[in-house]
Amino acid sequence: LEESDWDLADFVDGEEGEEDIAVPTLAIVGRPNVGKSTLVNRIIGRREAVVEDVPGVTRDRVSYDANWAGRRFMVQDTGGWEPDARGLQQSVARQAEQAMQTADAIVLVVDAVVGATATDEAVARVLRRSKTPVILVANKVDDERTESEAAALWSLGLGQPYSVSATHGRGTGDFLDQVLAVLPETPREGTAVGGPRRVALVGKPNVGKSSLINKLSGFERSVVHNVAGTTVDPVDSLVELGGKPWRFVDTAGLRKKVSHASGHEFYASLRTKGAIEAAEVAILLIDASEPITEQDLRVLSMVADAGRALVLAFNKWDLVDEDRRYMLEKEIDRELVQVQWAQRVNISAHTGRAVQKLVPALETALSSWDKRVPTGRLNTWIKEVVAATPPPMRGGRLPRIMFATQAGTRPPTFVLFTTGFLEAGYRRFLERRLREEFGFDGSPVRVSVRVRE
Ligand code: GDP
Ligand code: GDP
Numbered sequence: 001l002e003e004s005d006w007d008l009a010d011f012v013d014g015e016e017g018e019e020d021i022a023v024p025t026l027a028i029v030g031r032p033n034v035g036k037s038t039l040v041n042r043i044i045g046r047r048e049a050v051v052e053d054v055p056g057v058t059r060d061r062v063s064y065d066a067n068w069a070g071r072r073f074m075v076q077d078t079g080g081w082e083p084d085a086r087g088l089q090q091s092v093a094r095q096a097e098q099a100m101q102t103a104d105a106i107v108l109v110v111d112a113v114v115g116a117t118a119t120d121e122a123v124a125r126v127l128r129r130s131k132t133p134v135i136l137v138a139n140k141v142d143d144e145r146t147e148s149e150a151a152a153l154w155s156l157g158l159g160q161p162y163s164v165s166a167t168h169g170r171g172t173g174d175f176l177d178q179v180l181a182v183l184p185e186t187p188r189e190g191t192a193v194g195g196p197r198r199v200a201l202v203g204k205p206n207v208g209k210s211s212l213i214n215k216l217s218g219f220e221r222s223v224v225h226n227v228a229g230t231t232v233d234p235v236d237s238l239v240e241l242g243g244k245p246w247r248f249v250d251t252a253g254l255r256k257k258v259s260h261a262s263g264h265e266f267y268a269s270l271r272t273k274g275a276i277e278a279a280e281v282a283i284l285l286i287d288a289s290e291p292i293t294e295q296d297l298r299v300l301s302m303v304a305d306a307g308r309a310l311v312l313a314f315n316k317w318d319l320v321d322e323d324r325r326y327m328l329e330k331e332i333d334r335e336l337v338q339v340q341w342a343q344r345v346n347i348s349a350h351t352g353r354a355v356q357k358l359v360p361a362l363e364t365a366l367s368s369w370d371k372r373v374p375t376g377r378l379n380t381w382i383k384e385v386v387a388a389t390p391p392p393m394r395g396g397r398l399p400r401i402m403f404a405t406q407a408g409t410r411p412p413t414f415v416l417f418t419t420g421f422l423e424a425g426y427r428r429f430l431e432r433r434l435r436e437e438f439g440f441d442g443s444p445v446r447v448s449v450r451v452r453e
Contacts, residue, residue, distance in 0.1 A: 024187045025074040026066070026179060027103035029095050031088065031119045034111040035139040038166035040064065040077045043176065064407055068176045073183055076103060089119045096126045105133045105183045108158065112138035112150045124156040133182035137175060138163045196238060196247040197366055200275040201254070202303070203285030204295040208315040210254040211349035212285065213237060216358075242359035250275040269298075276302055280410070281309035281365050281442075283358065288346065289319035292331045300339065307411045309365035309443045310342045313358060318348040341435060343442050365442025373406050373438050378414075385433050391426045399451075413446040422449050 026043075028036045044064045066075045076099075099106045108127055110120050127134045138150035141163035150163035162178060164171040201209050216239050237248045250271065276282055282303045286296050303310050314320075320328070336342075343361040347354045382404045391399050399420030407415045414434070416422065422430075431447050434440070 030109035200279035
């Protein structure tokens with residue numbers, strides 16, 4: 001690994017041995033093209049422009065370690081653009097809502113040259129009722145002349161606009177001083193840790209979801225109705241398993257299951273999606289007695305797209321004979337290659353067979369999902385792997401991996417900084433080796449590549 005133009009120190013400093021210390025999070029929100037990514041790069045001290053190499057990665061929320069005046073915090077780059085699925089305005093507002101719930105301070109970025117758009121105003125309206133501190137950044141104030149445009153943003157009702165030029169660095173010092181002034185020393189409670197872990201129990205109709213939640217609820221005789229310090233959403237079920245409470249999201253309806261045929265498949269699918277998004281880990285129930293179907297795979301891709309940890313539970317195992325078992329193994333090899341990393345439990349919600357085995361599988365999946373590999377260790381390892389198996393040449397040149405960092409957890413997200421494009425096959429190879437080395441059973445792992453422009 002060679003020294004490079006990246007400010008490696010910004011990534012490495014203070015991380016080794018300190019990764020357990022919780023630091024506060026700064027969320028960056030705003031509509032597309034106002035300069036959020038440029039500002040994030042500026043904050044984390046990466047002076048070189050970088051381009052995203054992998055389509056889709058910008059949709060995820062990625063957090064970076066940052067350090068200003070000796071204080072550490074995380075910067076969360078909220079990508080999250082699905083302008084097709086819902087309107088832009090709604091999408092940005094949702095991003096802001098999410099930041100209000102999870103971040104310790106929020107930065108709203110507005111393009112001062114363009115001025116406040118209807119979308120900016122809509123988001124400002126949301127943020128005005130935020131209890132989390134909000135800093136308004138008027139970006140693209142590259143020179144004195146644009147200052148007056150920045151002043152016009154007082155109209156958003158979020159206090160003083162901090163004029164900044166993310167590309168040139170103008171005004172960023174004052175802005176970062178203000179960040180430190182409003183950012184608490186420690187992260188807010190109840191975000192990362194604390195409270196029962198959230199599980200989504202998902203699968204196609206009739207696979208046994210209600211039966212399983214009923215079984216689990218009765219299992220240790222103790223359905224927990226109230227856990228100290230938690231307010232239970234009435235649609236969730238708190239279930240004690242393996243000596244601790246788990247929150248099964250959006251399952252209260254399943255436990256009673258008054259009308260079986262309630263709602264279309266469309267609504268069922270929306271509901272499944274919502275449950276997955278609210279959860280940290282999903283148990284995907286698959287009917288082991290029948291062939292794996294398109295519907296199973298659809299739910300599976302919802303879990304994968306959401307980046308949640310996963311446990312595969314093959315239900316109705318009491319109906320599985322020798323022949324069926326043989327067929328099932330073949331189906332699993334064929335249909336579930338994408339999630340070879342997921343742990344598998346063969347259960348019967350009907351008889352209760354092996355239902356307790358769900359607990360260790362959930363725990364493994366969640367600990368993988370939360371895992372952080374220290375930057376130093378990651379780079380030592382990747383240097384060895386690349387030396388033994390270099391990436392394929394591109395256009396007669398060998399792409400170099402200059403630096404790797406785990407940019408985020410939940411799920412573990414790695415960013416490789418390279419001098420050239422890495423082919424998908426090689427990225428998959430690296431992911432495989434990463435899993436072998438560090439162990440991420442039960443969790444998806446994301447690897448993105450940033451190529452120097
Ligand atoms: P995002 O979609 O909000 O993340 O915006 P980007 O960071 O991708 O920036 C969008 C465009 O605005 C890019 O072409 C940037 O180079 C440009 N940009 C960002 N910050 C500034 C700035 O401070 N001044 C000027 N003039 N352009 C900027
Ligand atoms: P849901 O639609 O996913 O909630 O599925 P249900 O829990 O309502 O189960 C659908 C049907 O499968 C019911 O008739 C259950 O009794 C049956 N069932 C669920 N789990 C099992 C199992 O492990 N073994 C057998 N034999 N039947 C099961």
